[in-house]
Amino acid sequence: MPETAPITVPGPISPPHRLLMGPGPVDAYPSVLSAMSARLVGQYDPFMTRSMVETQELYRHVWGTTAEASVLVDGTSRAGIEAAITSLVRPGERVLVPIFGRFGHLLAEIAERAMAEVHTIEVPWGQVVTPSAIEEAVVRVRPTLLALVQGDTSTTMLQPLDEIGDICERHGVLFYTDATASLGGNPFEFDAWGLDAATAGLQKCLGGPSGSSPTVLSDRAVAVVRSRARIEAGIREAGDPVAGDFVRSNYFDLGMILDYWGPRRLNHHTEATSMLYAARECARLIALEGRAAVIARHVRAGEAMLAGVRALGLTVFGDVAHKMSNVVAVKIPDGVPGDVARAAMLEDFGIEIGTSFGPLHGRVWRIGTMGYNARRDAVLATLAALEQVLARFGHPVRAGAAHEAAADHYRGSAVDGREATA
Template sequence: MTPSAIPGPIDPPARLLMGPGPISAYPSVLRAMSAPLVGQYDPYMTQLMGETQELYRGVWATSNDATLLVDGTSRAGIEAAIVSLVRPGDRVLVPVFGRFGHLLAEIAERAMAEVHTIETAWGQVFAPSAIEEAIVRVKPTLLALVQGDTSTTMNQPLDEIGAICERHGVLFYSDATASLGGNDFEADAWGLDAATAGLQKCLGGPSGSSPITLSERAVEVIRSRGRIEAGIREDGDASAADFVRSNYFDLGMILDYWGPRRLNHHTEATSMLYAARECARVLLLEGRDAVIERHRVSGAAMLAGVEGLGLTVFGDVAHKMNNVVAVEIPAGVPGDAARAALLEDFGIEIGTSFGPLHGRVWRIGTMGYNAREDAVLTTLAALEQVLRRFGASVPAGGGVDAAADVYRGAA
């Protein structure tokens, strides 16, 4: 390649990311990522790892010693949790109320589990009694349950599920990728055995690191599985089913890497560690409850705003996540073309959806750094103009006025 053919430096356009994620990162998180690298066993690196673990105990509301990061996107954390907790042949129960429940089921199937699902209509959540009935019937080893599913915007209540799982001797795992930091999550109080998330939604960072927390019971299950180090089985009479079906996502090995022995497993993603630490630091500095309340208010303002524009909201609003709303695309408005106009003319990104909702709804997020008044009002003002351009009849200023009233009421 000649010098003239080499692309220029990265220069992304300015965007206001108001979709279901990823979102615009906190400026301090981006600054943290530009800090100089250190070696993975540098004392400063190990100090940051310890600080990050303690910060995320505050984010998760847990005292779990096994609170750390899995290097990779939020899906890396999901896969690490499931493949490390489940042996081939174990029964796994997955209540599905959106696309990401299907993802948990697929990952469990790839871990060679016997997967059972129950389903409810998209836009609804499960009653605890329905989950308990399925647990009694299926007798699973693990319940894998999404908390907030951005495909439907629904927030599954978890506060009664841990006690149900404990009553029946079931491990309880939740994917909190889309919900952690913007909605209530009480890992210890709710009886979670394992929970994973990502940075790119309410935590206000880039995709690429997955916070995880594990109860002592989950750690015992993980430690009970055989390990292979340097190609040698430590437990000579263990069957193949005893071994985690992944090296990179073997939480037993990752726990040793993050633990006091710092056993080599992989090279830590240093810049992502910086980002994850700063996401947690920013959240706890503002105050965990205050951040959740900021998401609640901004979510309520966006909900009022889209209704003020005459749009119909999808799903059971009583169980909607704080940080994302789905709205029906008005009849006659080309959904993808309108989204493209919003991006091209205003630099604002909103989302489409999946499966039965593809082409039917837009998903608009208010999360992390963008859970703030100016971002919400700017998005609603731009959306009004785009809707008018494509022939929709909308009240002048209806969205901005309704959202502003919510913020004034919360002040």
């Protein structure tokens, strides 16, 4: 054998202890991590097939739907977004994207890469888009697809969706939402709200690792996906010189993924087994605790964190009436070096909070309370550390004020005190 350069072999992976209280990813539930270490089986083993069926049913419960087309797209939440948009839209069709934060821009970019004719409407960061503004744009643009983020962590805003489905139905528009940041910690009703497609990720309120994207399609969306596949196959078979314009990704082809997850189990790819186990456990925990109870726990933790940061004299960014339950953005006080203070939280206390993007970069911190971390001890520990760091950099705080405000909120909540321990 030819000689090779010597290699220094690193030791086994050993991450530092962290409490992830940013906008995601967050600490996974312990039982999710345990599930990921379970032994592997072949992709057509009866146990594997049964696990896939169980996962589909569990996510129907999470999504609030009876739709058959409940699957996982292997990859991060962005994989689900790309699969949904590129499978529902053909080149030249119009897509309308209302934008109220960074991730609306992402939906628009992915639709542009799918060669759609993309139209956008925007509101200032910290606000949401009104149904009337969306309907006006739908009437004006006449899109095939409305693509709308539910919860945008860049601004912490939660876009109301309950009236949008009716608007889309009246005008014959497909309705898709990215619920990555919101699913599991905020109300979501796929059927009742008239959605046609939705995607998410595990790494926020679902309390798992990034790497799997739960995805659901209505019967109408499934029919569109199937028709797109037939049209594009016909174009390629005919030898059309512009057929390349109609070739979608193989990996993100939802028609093929549906066949893989459906009763025929047509081979598409080798399922990411450990991520399947993780996704199944995330949804199982929600079903075990109760969907409404999980949302209530997120609301409780979010309101306690909100009370605590206000007690520290911090100003909350955006329209609090439309804030997600699971993350709050606070303006960095004058004189406090934002990134240095965040580094001190991490180095001295092992607690991570987030900065932001675009026009909010360097202006706000984003503090999350989601998934396994939507619990009392995580909230109180984060507030205690933040109080110490703010005092170090000269921001006036009353010792114990944040802890007192958050603890008072928990004591005043009409709950039995149970928290996430799975």
